[in-house]
Amino acid sequence: MKQSNRFAGQVAVVTGGASGIGHEVAGQLAAEGARIVVWDRQQSDIGETRLLDITDAGDTARAAEEIMERHGRLDILVASAGITGPNATTWDYPVADWASVIQVNLLGMFHCCRAVVPPMLKGNYGRIVALASVAGKEGNPNAGAYSASKAGVIGLIKSLGKELATTGVRANCLAPAAVRTPLFAQMKQEHIDYMLSKIPMGRFGELDEISAMVCWMASPECSFTTGAVFDATGGRATF
Secondary structure (H helix, E strand, C coil): CCCCCCCCCCEEEEECCCCHHHHHHHHHHHHCCCEEEEEECCCCCCCEEEECCCCCHHHHHHHHHHHHHHHCCCCEEEECCCCCCCCECHHHCCHHHHHHHHHHHHHHHHHHHHHHHHHHHHHCCEEEEEECCCHHHHCCCCEHHHHHHHHHHHHHHHHHHHHCCCCCEEEEEEEECCECCHHHHHCCHHHHHHHHHCCCCCCCECHHHHHHHHHHHCCCCCCCCCCCEEEECCCCCCC
16 A cells, blocks of 8 residues: 555545445555544444444434544545445336435435535535446446446536535545455346456456545545546546
């Protein structure tokens, strides 16, 4: 991990920080000086953990209030928590699973943004980085709920970025292609093979590659970009 003091003194919330991309990002932010608060359903081995279900708006708001009471500031939100749901055609997709994917990936994202923006505005500084997906741009077959939820995240961040444009708070999202994480366990092998076949580089993304982009987006260096969608797709998306 790169060692610097780029985030010295800052407080960063990482949702889904107990594993996968969120865990990698939390480790990098911590290595560069940030105080980490992980919002997850599982205990993290990095920073503080607030056991939390982001689909609960009240609990999410209280978690942000607790950070302000304890630390007096909230500078960064990296919203990485998410689920894929099952792989099925839209007409065969289980209704309950569709609702769960939308609730975690989109409604949960809304709850997190809604909770952290007021503290950030109070300090006139903040960086919101939402993990979307190339599926939200292009749509993946047999992943309608996931694709729809990530398209919703992209739309939410575009709106939020414009709402915050005249403040010191920036909101952007990253739309990666597939990265091998524990989420793969939720997918059928044929769907994993399909995702790989769409990547011109012929490989999945690496956690440190995604983390490097996220940390730049979460840094003071990302100052003249808001409401944007960044790619990390190995050539799959070039727009």
